[in-house]
Amino acid sequence: MNITLSIDERIVERAREKLRAVGKSVNEEIREHLRRVAGDDESEVEAWVEQLHALSGKGDSREWRFNRDEIHERR
Numbered sequence: 001m002n003i004t005l006s007i008d009e010r011i012v013e014r015a016r017e018k019l020r021a022v023g024k025s026v027n028e029e030i031r032e033h034l035r036r037v038a039g040d041d042e043s044e045v046e047a048w049v050e051q052l053h054a055l056s057g058k059g060d061s062r063e064w065r066f067n068r069d070e071i072h073e074r075r
Helices: 009-021 026-038 041-055 068-072
Strands: none
Touching: 009 026, 026 041
């Protein structure tokens, strides 16, 4: 179903910027919100999974690798 909304352009642009950072669109966010409002419990889990997929592999470790000894080193 298509729905027309009246939303201030500045709000939409700020939302777009924040959502772009997590790999989502305004449309996806509104759809997920409406699922939550409607009581679709699975949508929250789906949203977390989608966000995890969107964020995975986007970090930059700068060649750092996990080292158990360094983690437990006392200073």
